[in-house]
Amino acid sequence: MFMKIEQPFDLSATLSSGQVFRWKREGETWHGLISNNLVSLELSGNVLKYKTTMNPSKKMEDLITKYFRLDDNLPGIQASLDWDFRLSQAIGALGGLRLIRQDPWECLISFICSSNSNISRISRIMNSIAQGFGDKITLGSLVGFQFPGPNILASIGEVGFRELKLGYRAEYVDKTAKILADNQMDLNELKSLPYFKAKAWLMALPGVGAKVADCVLLFSLDKLESFPIDVWVRRAIEEWYFNGEQLSYEKLAQWAADYFGPYAGYAQQYLFHHRRTGEFSGS
DNA sequence: CCACGGCCTGATTC
DNA sequence: AGAATCAGGCCGT
Secondary structure, three states: OEEEOOOOOOHHHHHOOOOOOOOEEEOOEEEEEEOOEEEEEEEEOOEEEEEEOOOOHHHHHHHHHHHOOOOOOHHHHHHHHOOOHHHHHHHHHOOOOOOOOOOHHHHHHHHHOOOOOOHHHHHHHHHHHHHHHOOEEEEOOEEEEOOOOHHHHOOOHHHHHHHOOOOOHHHHHHHHHHHHHHHOOOHHHHHHOOHHHHHHHHHOOOOOOHHHHHHHHHHHOOOOOOOOOOHHHHHHHHHHHOOOOOOOHHHHHHHHHHHHHHHHHHHHHHHHHHHHOOOOOOO
8 A cells, every 4th residue: 555645754764763662674664563553664755655454454544644743744843943053953964753653551661661771672672572462463474563551561570571671670660550550541641631740640650750751741642842851862952052061850851841842842853863873063 | 959879781892 | 801881760868
């Protein structure tokens, strides 16, 4: 099946930008899960070729649109950020990088596991959880695993998670899963809360501090004003905007919201990628 | 409110 | 080779 893309879109950059951790690349084709359906994607020019377990296949196009936020007017958002020198550079270098609207539960677990870790390890852990406890789905020769929900993760136990090499994060994932399983709450409900209320709710969960909460809010709960500050973004902001001065997380976050405005989250994603890939010139 | 040290693991550096 | 160090933080003191 084919789908025409009317928005700036770099599929590979988007899927390997550290927002999601379970997509796999084979040549120019990517496969992974969207709303528990297995999908393979290949983008050439402005045509997205896709195959999916979803039936009818055509229904997948709405899910793809939502997942990759193709319903955001990215050129307009970029225009609202382009006045800043660093962002202008970053957007020029990688204007097809998009935020992803992913499932909040998997996103939450991913970023609890991200603390003091790295992308390849997070991927390994998330894949081992899915393969060990999620339902298998196939699409031709492709195999995928759905990410197990709170009830299933709540039954694994801290020891089980340590066997999966989560380290000290095992306790956090175990406790968070048990809380969500007990609440029987769909995290999507947090979308209806204002940013600070939703953030406070998330931060009450074990293993969820300001940074993890901001990632979940930005990548899965439509809070585009959220500005997650990891070590890379911190270095970039302190160096580029504060002359090397060190500031607390909340001060930087408040500054970013004031400075970049309602789409600070996109600004963060561009700055993060710009800084990590080193595609920035001095001064 | 802020600063600091400890924490699992695994890859890389010293 | 084996010991430090670091990696997209959080939590308790």
